[in-house]
Amino acid sequence: MTKALFCVSTALVLIATFSSPQSSARGRKHYRLAQGAWGGPHIRLAVGDSSATIEYDCAHGQIDGPLVTDSRGRFSLKGTHSPEHPGPVRDNEQSAGQPARYTGWTDGKKMTLTVALAGRKETLGTFNLTLGGGGRVFTCR
Numbered sequence: 001m002t003k004a005l006f007c008v009s010t011a012l013v014l015i016a017t018f019s020s021p022q023s024s025a026r027g028r029k030h031y032r033l034a035q036g037a038w039g040g041p042h043i044r045l046a047v048g049d050s051s052a053t054i055e056y057d058c059a060h061g062q063i064d065g066p067l068v069t070d071s072r073g074r075f076s077l078k079g080t081h082s083p084e085h086p087g088p089v090r091d092n093e094q095s096a097g098q099p100a101r102y103t104g105w106t107d108g109k110k111m112t113l114t115v116a117l118a119g120r121k122e123t124l125g126t127f128n129l130t131l132g133g134g135g136r137v138f139t140c141r
Contacts, residue, residue: 030068033075034108039135043127045113052079054102054115056125058140059083061115063102077102081117081124084140100124 033052038045043056047067054061063079080097099118104111109131115124129135 030066030070031073033067033069033106034131036131037134038111038129038131039133040127040129041136042125042138043113043129044135044137045111045129054079055135055137055139056115056127057138058085059124061100061102062097069106073106073108075102075104075106078118081115086140 033047035047035049038047043054045055046053050064050066052063052067054063059082061079061081063077065078067075067077069075079100079102081100082097101116101118102113103116104113106112111129111131112126113129114126116122117124
């Protein structure tokens, strides 16, 4: 009985996290992206209350600000992308990220995420993630 109650409670929290609408200044409904670990081939995404960290093959990224979707689950978020390289990091090496745009779609359980550097038409990659997925990343460190 206790295990079933825990499972039901956890499911309700996840549903409420994704489905509770918030109104913007323009009156549009926005939905918070479900917090927790998202993962897929070549990517891991950790969504927190007001930011997310991304780790993918030989790079990492950061999304700051409200992580919200529109009523159809679409999002377009600003962040940074930082490429990595194999071998040691030099003492004077800067690791400041480049401005990036993270766009995609989610239904609260699955997500498609496309990464592009800001101001460029070329994408760095499109990834498929699932909530609770561990992700498999090959690091260059």
